[in-house]
Amino acid sequence: MSASTETGLPVGKTWKSKEEFLGCVILTDWILLVILFAVLLGSFHIHYMLLAGDWDFWIDFKDRRMWPTVTPIVAMCFAAAAQSFFWTRFRLPIGATTVVLALLIGEWINRYDNFWGWTFFPINLVFPSALIPMGFWLDIVLMISGSWLVTALLGGLGWGLLFYPINWPVLAQYHQAAEIDGVLLTLADLIGFNYVRTGTPEYIRMVERGTLRTFGKDVVPVAAFFSGFISMLVYFLWWNMGKWFSTTKYLEIEEV
Amino acid sequence: MRSLNLQSMAKCATARVVRLWILGLAVAGALTTLPAATPAAAHGERSQQAFLRMRTLNWYDVKWSKTELNVNDEMELTGKVHVFSGWPQAVARPGESFLNVGEPGPVLIRKSAFVGEVPVPRTFSMDVGKDYEYKIVLKARRQGRYHVHVQINVKDGGPIVGPGQWITIKGDMKDFTNPVTLLEGSTIDLETYGITWTYIYHFFWMAAAAAWILYWFMTKGIIVRYWQVKAGKGAELIGQDEKRIGAITLAVVLLAVLVFYAAANREFPRTLPMQAGLLTGISPIDEPRSTVDVQFKGGSYTVPGRELRIRAKVTNNGKEPIRLGEFTSAGLRFLNPEVFTMRPDFPDYLLADRGLSVSDSNPIAPGETRDLEVIVQDARFDIERLSDLAYDTDSQFGGLLFFFSPSGERQKAEVGGPVIPKFQAGAAL
Numbered sequence: 001m002s003a004s005t006e007t008g009l010p011v012g013k014t015w016k017s018k019e020e021f022l023g024c025v026i027l028t029d030w031i032l033l034v035i036l037f038a039v040l041l042g043s044f045h046i047h048y049m050l051l052a053g054d055w056d057f058w059i060d061f062k063d064r065r066m067w068p069t070v071t072p073i074v075a076m077c078f079a080a081a082a083q084s085f086f087w088t089r090f091r092l093p094i095g096a097t098t099v100v101l102a103l104l105i106g107e108w109i110n111r112y113d114n115f116w117g118w119t120f121f122p123i124n125l126v127f128p129s130a131l132i133p134m135g136f137w138l139d140i141v142l143m144i145s146g147s148w149l150v151t152a153l154l155g156g157l158g159w160g161l162l163f164y165p166i167n168w169p170v171l172a173q174y175h176q177a178a179e180i181d182g183v184l185l186t187l188a189d190l191i192g193f194n195y196v197r198t199g200t201p202e203y204i205r206m207v208e209r210g211t212l213r214t215f216g217k218d219v220v221p222v223a224a225f226f227s228g229f230i231s232m233l234v235y236f237l238w239w240n241m242g243k244w245f246s247t248t249k250y251l252e253i254e255e256v
Numbered sequence: 257m258r259s260l261n262l263q264s265m266a267k268c269a270t271a272r273v274v275r276l277w278i279l280g281l282a283v284a285g286a287l288t289t290l291p292a293a294t295p296a297a298a299h300g301e302r303s304q305q306a307f308l309r310m311r312t313l314n315w316y317d318v319k320w321s322k323t324e325l326n327v328n329d330e331m332e333l334t335g336k337v338h339v340f341s342g343w344p345q346a347v348a349r350p351g352e353s354f355l356n357v358g359e360p361g362p363v364l365i366r367k368s369a370f371v372g373e374v375p376v377p378r379t380f381s382m383d384v385g386k387d388y389e390y391k392i393v394l395k396a397r398r399q400g401r402y403h404v405h406v407q408i409n410v411k412d413g414g415p416i417v418g419p420g421q422w423i424t425i426k427g428d429m430k431d432f433t434n435p436v437t438l439l440e441g442s443t444i445d446l447e448t449y450g451i452t453w454t455y456i457y458h459f460f461w462m463a464a465a466a467a468w469i470l471y472w473f474m475t476k477g478i479i480v481r482y483w484q485v486k487a488g489k490g491a492e493l494i495g496q497d498e499k500r501i502g503a504i505t506l507a508v509v510l511l512a513v514l515v516f517y518a519a520a521n522r523e524f525p526r527t528l529p530m531q532a533g534l535l536t537g538i539s540p541i542d543e544p545r546s547t548v549d550v551q552f553k554g555g556s557y558t559v560p561g562r563e564l565r566i567r568a569k570v571t572n573n574g575k576e577p578i579r580l581g582e583f584t585s586a587g588l589r590f591l592n593p594e595v596f597t598m599r600p601d602f603p604d605y606l607l608a609d610r611g612l613s614v615s616d617s618n619p620i621a622p623g624e625t626r627d628l629e630v631i632v633q634d635a636r637f638d639i640e641r642l643s644d645l646a647y648d649t650d651s652q653f654g655g656l657l658f659f660f661s662p663s664g665e666r667q668k669a670e671v672g673g674p675v676i677p678k679f680q681a682g683a684a685l
Contacts, residue, residue, distance in 0.1 A: 029473070034277075092478070093494070120363065132461035144499050169519065175528055176438050177440075183377055184531055185377060189530050194434060195362040196366050198357070205532060217529075
């Protein structure tokens with residue numbers, strides 16, 4: 001890591017040397033990074049589990065309609081807020097990537113330790129949705145454009161559109177068909193049926209439910225565009241939420 | 257002020273503090289991940305209100321084909337369920353139901369499930385007042401001793417748990433396999449299928465994200481950037497070089513997404529959307545109409561004595577004399593020892609083999625109508641928390657009475673209605 005005193009900070013009063021000062025800055029940077037990462041991991045994880053929940057927990061909930069609609073919208077909240085914080089305060093183009101990485105680390109710990117380690121659900125039933133390339137997209141659109149408005153419009157739309165193609169490389173294998181007792185099932189359905197979940201009956205799945213459709217079997221593009229559109233709106237709201245959260249207020253020393 | 261802040265930060269950032277932080281994180285990590293969790297031994301069936309359990313689904317003829325298995329062995333869980341005519345108004349009707357298993361995680365996997373002759377991997381519909389026969393084929397997966405129940409989940413109603421049996425599984429889960437033949441003919445092991453690729457794909461992207469974050473963090477860190485932005489020099493932090501790096505990264509990321517997507521489509525050219533939908537029209541058990549007619553005439557529940565008294569007018573329309581042998585409700589079986597001379601094979605915690613008696617034990621002759629007082633008394637009534645009937649918002653009980661003829665023919669009759677709680681022992685009906 002490189003650090004400098006180019007902003008003309010007071011060196012030599014508290015520290016014995018410039019090197020000691022720089023070492024302290026770098027060490028504090030690392031501590032900040034770890035703390036920030038842990039805070040984002042915990043808070044985003046709770047938010048995401050509460051709002052995306054079963055759609056992200058189980059393979060047999062990952063349908064073509066509800067899953068690509070709900071999940072990106074829910075994930076956009078923290079991505080926008082984190083971008084607001086990292087970009088406006090530090091000009092760091094890592095906000096969205098950091099939160100989705102933090103979320104996925106938290107999710108993988110949860111899925112491996114709890115779902116597999118404690119309750120023996122196989123990982124192919126409980127792996128989380130992939131989000132990382134969406135984080136790259138949002139961060140780099142913001143970095144290149146330098147505008148949160150452009151990021152909301154272009155980044156938000158891409159955020160929704162990218163979700164399904166990003167996940168398809170893992171999901172495709174589980175959408176192969178099998179015949180079980182004369183019933184046609186995908187492997188995703190079958191995994192959900194085989195590996196008993198006492199509190200998750202089949203009827204709570206929301207697989208392509210809704211109104212009659214006029215796009216034939218092309219469900220995903222419609223869902224993705226809708227998700228992208230809502231993600232734009234969510235971006236506006238949560239960018240400002242992040243801005244408000246990252247405001248620093250100082251107390252005057254006399255007030256302490 | 258700034259100098260004060262920097263001094264405070266310096267104090268916090270000593271190597272000792274960092275070591276303590278790392279130690280704390282390691283201990284927290286170990287505490288939250290390493291200890292083994294105790295397997296669940298029950299599934300909350302007692303926590304449901306008594307009137308709901310008694311008046312929704314009445315389970316009977318429940319059988320577990322084996323109680324000891326090795327990993328990979330299969331067993332059948334079979335039985336019948338009566339959908340109570342007086343289904344409580346407080347619970348949604350079973351128009352959308354799912355045949356399930358109550359067990360602590362998938363220690364046995366469900367290979368197939370049938371209601372009648374119809375396979376039910378999906379949600380199905382049941383009619384109130386009818387009886388259905390079910391069969392679940394289970395395959396042992398994880399070693400241990402587990403309580404395994406039949407269960408039906410009712411949409412907007414919740415899970416209704418049937419009787420449970422302890423099942424012992426020997427062996428090692430590492431040896432478990434779940435072979436499945438795909439429509440295109442190949443056979444896979446669903447237990448492990450696709451997991452390695454899932455790890456590789458996810459961790460590839462996570463590593464890429466970590467590299468991106470560390471790259472930016474290592475260039476100028478956090479604090480220096482903050483100072484520069486604060487000093488109005490934020491624009492200098494993201495120049496043309498940085499934007500070029502970003503554009504190249506984005507191009508590589510999008511290209512990778514495209515390549516992965518195309519590779520998936522090439523490897524799996526024939527995929528289907530997930531299958532879902534309600535199975536309707538499943539036929540109930542085709543059985544002759546019962547020749548016994550039971551009219552409920554009143555009842556009471558004595559709380560201290562754990563005694564349910566049922567007054568009923570019983571008419572025998574059959575050709576043989578009959579005697580009351582069993583009352584079953586909420587998975588519990590109360591037997592009349594004068595009829596059941598041998599103890600049936602059923603979990604002890606649900607079987608009161610001397611829990612039923614009648615005011616007049618003489619057989620009811622064909623064509624005869626008799627007023628009977630049925631006494632159901634056993635500690636299991638209390639242990640299984642059916643005593644709470646006295647405190648429920650709808651103090652109506654429900655269950656099935658089984659009458660037996662000398663030739664062994666069994667007649668089933670539904671019984672249920674309001675009962676008056678008695679809070680003192682010895683109170684008469």
